[in-house]
Amino acid sequence: MAEYTLKEIIMQRKRIIAGNFKMNKTASEAVEYAKAFLPLVKGIDDVEIVLCPPSTCLQPMSVVLEGSAVGLGAQNLYWKDSGAFTGEISAPMLLDAGCGYVIIGHSERRAYFGETDQTVNEKVKAALGHGLTPIICVGEVLEERESGETEAVVDRQVRGGLAGLSSDQVASLVIAYEPVWAIGTGKTATPQMAQEVHHFIRGIVAADFGAEAAAAVRIQYGGSMKADNVAELISQPDIDGGLVGGACLTPDGFATLITNGRP
Numbered sequence: 001m002a003e004y005t006l007k008e009i010i011m012q013r014k015r016i017i018a019g020n021f022k023m024n025k026t027a028s029e030a031v032e033y034a035k036a037f038l039p040l041v042k043g044i045d046d047v048e049i050v051l052c053p054p055s056t057c058l059q060p061m062s063v064v065l066e067g068s069a070v071g072l073g074a075q076n077l078y079w080k081d082s083g084a085f086t087g088e089i090s091a092p093m094l095l096d097a098g099c100g101y102v103i104i105g106h107s108e109r110r111a112y113f114g115e116t117d118q119t120v121n122e123k124v125k126a127a128l129g130h131g132l133t134p135i136i137c138v139g140e141v142l143e144e145r146e147s148g149e150t151e152a153v154v155d156r157q158v159r160g161g162l163a164g165l166s167s168d169q170v171a172s173l174v175i176a177y178e179p180v181w182a183i184g185t186g187k188t189a190t191p192q193m194a195q196e197v198h199h200f201i202r203g204i205v206a207a208d209f210g211a212e213a214a215a216a217v218r219i220q221y222g223g224s225m226k227a228d229n230v231a232e233l234i235s236q237p238d239i240d241g242g243l244v245g246g247a248c249l250t251p252d253g254f255a256t257l258i259t260n261g262r263p
């Protein structure tokens with residue numbers, strides 16, 4: 001990366017908007033979605049677009065997305081490649097199913113499935129080791145924000161998730177700041193509130209992995225992002241995209257959101 005100036009690295013940072021289907025859609029519904037979605041986003045090359053459906057949808061969806069600019073991501077993985085880990089899916093399996101990305105440490109997984117900063121870190125290493133781009137989720141719950149702990153929580157999650165990685169690895173991955181109180185609630189962080197935390201996260205990356213990694217790493221906002229608030233959020237200097245839940249579930253709605261989020 002050394003051949004580029006920091007300004008050039010920042011200029012090259014491409015927006016990335018990912019749709020997290022969560023536990024919604026059967027494989028046939030996801031295939032129909034992909035068929036309807038592709039023509040709506042055809043020609044968009046200034047935003048990286050990723051769809052993250054449930055794992056049963058990955059392989060059939062990859063067939064539809066093949067040859068398009070739309071990427072495919074999983075919502076979780078396990079860090080071992082294979083073995084006696086009932087119910088889990090590994091990085092090689094995700095690659096085989098056509099994935100290029102994987103969401104790691106979503107707040108729902110931290111809250112309901114016991115994920116910790118340490119398991120997030122294991123998963124991030126496994127993803128990177130197999131060439132998958134991790135989308136690492138961080139964010140505080142309401143009580144933490146109200147008691148002034150947002151920075152401490154985000155600092156611990158970011159440092160925990162990135163522990164032991166190289167600067168080049170950090171430069172290549174995606175961090176999603178999702179304030180938990182804004183997820184699925186219709187309460188969006190104001191662009192200023194989100195920008196503050198995004199700037200803070202980029203500062204952590206700069207301190208631990210250097211100015212170039214901080215200039216390159218992409219930081220998405222997530223939490224009630226919609227077609228009518230994406231433009232204001234994404235125009236903040238440290239907001240490089242979105243991780244979208246509810247508003248990604250219809251092809252039309254998500255395509256409109258992406259179009260409104262173009263530079």
Ligand code: 13P
Nearest residue numbers: 020183184223224245246
């Ligand atoms: P909503 O967009 O439904 O608030 O969900 C955000 C989210 O959790 C994406 O991962």
